[in-house]
Amino acid sequence: MRQVIFLFIGILFGIVMFKSEAASWFRIYEMFQFKSFHMYGIIGSALALGVVMIQLIKRYQLKSAFGEPIVIPDKTKSFYRYSLGGIIFGLGWGLSGACPGPIFTLLGAGFLPIAVVLVFAVVGTWIYGLLMDKLPH
């Protein structure tokens, strides 16, 4: 039952993505044209608050709601996978104008053709799983 909290966090996330227009193809296009501060403002302010928040969590060793220490695992060190994977993701982001979170939001907002992007994003993930041993990481 306590899992239901994640549904509510998701609902808040979906509303924020739609209402802040971060789920709009037009905002992503405009961001890559450097014509508006909007998307940089959203990501930048979330990031600035996030950095402070995580520093405070670490310094005061805050516990989670379930009384366990909050552990934020470090990502594995590598250059190739992050930069090459990042570039491939960026090409897709620039084309479809949607990253994985907004894909779900747009589906709910009634833009059914986004299902094409979702289905092929699952296929793309599957292809990665099949090829991962052959890729530089």
Next chain:
Amino acid sequence: MEWIFNPWPWYVGGLLLALILFLLLFFGKSFGMSSNLRTLCTICGAGKNTEFFKFDWKTQQWNLLVAAGAIIGGWIAANFLSTDPSVLIHEDTIAKLNQLNIKSAGTAYLPEELFGLDNFLKPKIFASLAFGGLLVGFGARYAGGCTSGHAISGLSNLQLVSLYAVIGFFIGGLFMNHFLLPYIL
């Protein structure tokens, strides 16, 4: 209350995104939406012959609930919290998109020319959406995360590798936007 129905300014979006990051950490999880794509592969049976997808997907149930919530949230926002969903982008951007035959710029939430029910099945458009999805799914997993996992979560935790990923996102996005999209649209 009027402001709720208008598009939310960037600082409201950023503040609430940080709140979501906090809530997920507070409930013992981390923020990353593209992991759900891997979980969906596993549910579809990808674990039968590929090690990467062999895991108990029920351990990721919480994240699928976040994704389900994102769908419901999108439905609520579009149907009950918006009067006019038009996205008022910069007039230069509207002019540029008009030149590329995206006439719905400034009057819609998504370009009608790509996501309209009458248009998305046109072979070129369908192929573009499908290819975009493939790159998003492949790239996110190769890079170990997407915008939420790297640009918000990873950078907030001062992970250098997330900076490599985010720089990659922008190299790819800028290249698509300036050099490929004009030929695709």
